[in-house]
Amino acid sequence: MSDLPLVRDMQASAPPVGLALSRAGVTGVQKAIRIRRGDHEILMAAEIDCTVDLARDQKGVHMSRFPELFDEAIDEVVLGQGLLVEVLADRIASQIVERQNALRAEVRIVARWPQRRRTPVTGLETQEIVSLIGIAAAGGKGSRRVVGVEATGINACPCAQDLVRARAYERLEEAGFGADAERILELVPIATHNQRGRGTLLVGTTHELDAEDLSGIVERSMSAPVYELLKRPDELFVVEHAHLQPRFVEDSVRVAIRELLESKPGLDDGDFVLSRQVNLETIHDHDVVAERWGTVAEIRRELQGGEPSIRQTTLEDWLRGLPSA
Structure with missing residues (x-):
């Protein structure tokens, strides 16, 4: 039985139009990541976008390799020590540059972070969800990251409140509270x-x-x-x-x-x-x-x-x- 013909690397072939692309990659990849906040590690749901600069003579990037690299980097974090989200983005961007032979890669991670705090008067504990953002760009001259x-x-x-205040002052004057109108308005919250x-x-x-x-x-x-x-x-x-x-x-x-x-x-x-x-x-x-x-x-x-x-x-x-x- 004859061997099957070798599968060509289509991404490395010549494109139909010789034009470099500013960005090409994947977006909206859903992953679970473990991030360090202070002395604690928290498991979070995250969305990852990753793109590279594409040369004019390269047809495409190896899209399937992006999620593979995400998993590798995330496994290192989950199995080892939790990282800051911007450091994780930096790690993924640097690995993408190395593995994809890209001149530059950019990664954006948005994780949903549960933040616990207490209500202002009764002191009840409540959980609020904050989006934690990590962005990194890596290239031949190193990397930069954003948190x-x-x-x-x-x-x-303020504009509507000022209008309501002016109208309330007129009404107080009409009702005979002219001398006390300013003091009353200082004591009563003004609607807006x-x-x-x-x-x-x-x-x-x-x-x-x-x-x-x-x-x-x-x-x-x-x-x-x-x-x-x-x-x-x-x-x-x-x-x-x-x-x-x-x-x-x-x-x-x-x-x-x-x-x-x-x-x-x-x-x-x-x-x-x-x-x-x-x-x-x-x-x-x-x-x-x-x-x-x-x-x-x-x-x-x-x-x-x-x-x-x-x-x-x-x-x-x-x-x-x-x-x-």
């Missing part, structure tokens, strides 16, 4: 419409950062945190707290960046920061979004009164090691 979180909170709209917000904070650095610290920064950047479990005293606290600290979506982005840099003074000038806030509107059919990104040096300079950078360094630029303007 981040996405957390939920509530924002009370609320927005549930999703805040994201990414930090590109070699320093080890705690995800719980980052999620706290994101939550404090909004008008008030939210809780899965709330008794009536807790609900009253959250509502009053939110209305005493009204914030726009833009305010949350700026506050998060300021607190990050104030609480982490050891961040290097060349490190990267991205703050993003999306608020789900309640009185409009659309949602609202705000973002700021840049190196720590760019942002520090502006916070200290300097002129904004001509071009703010993007996450893509930073991961590729491109110089800022």
Whole structure:
């Protein structure tokens, strides 16, 4: 019986069009990973995206090898010591470059992290789910990695609150409380419409950062945190707290960046920061979004009164090691 003909390596063959691709790979791969948070290891469900730069003379990448490498890297973590999510992303990206003979690989891991905390008044223990984000890019000149979180909170709209306050003042004057109107408004929370917000904070650095610290920064950047479990005293606290600290979506982005840099003074000038806030509107059919990104040096300079950078360094630029303007 004659031998079967050898199967060709189709991925290494010539493509129909000689054009390099910026990204090619797999997305939405579901895996269970074990991550270290402080002194504890937690098993989490994670979604992994991985891409490589594809040369103009290469038809495709070996897609089946991506999940194999994920499993190898994850098995090392599960069987050995738990890693930080950004370190795991870095490990996978470096292995992809080596195994796929790629010039560059980029990996993004989003894990669902159960965070336990207590309600603000009754002190009941509750579990909140935070997205833990690890991003890494590896190439011939080494690798860069990013750690981040996405957390939920509530924002009370300052604009609507100011309108309600002005109308309430008019009504108090009409009812004969003119002399006491201002004092009454200081004592009574002023109504406004609320927005549930999703805040994201990414930090590109070699320093080890705690995800719980980052999620706290994101939550404090909004008008008030939210809780899965709330008794009536807790609900009253959250509502009053939110209305005493009204914030726009833009305010949350700026506050998060300021607190990050104030609480982490050891961040290097060349490190990267991205703050993003999306608020789900309640009185409009659309949602609202705000973002700021840049190196720590760019942002520090502006916070200290300097002129904004001509071009703010993007996450893509930073991961590729491109110089800022």
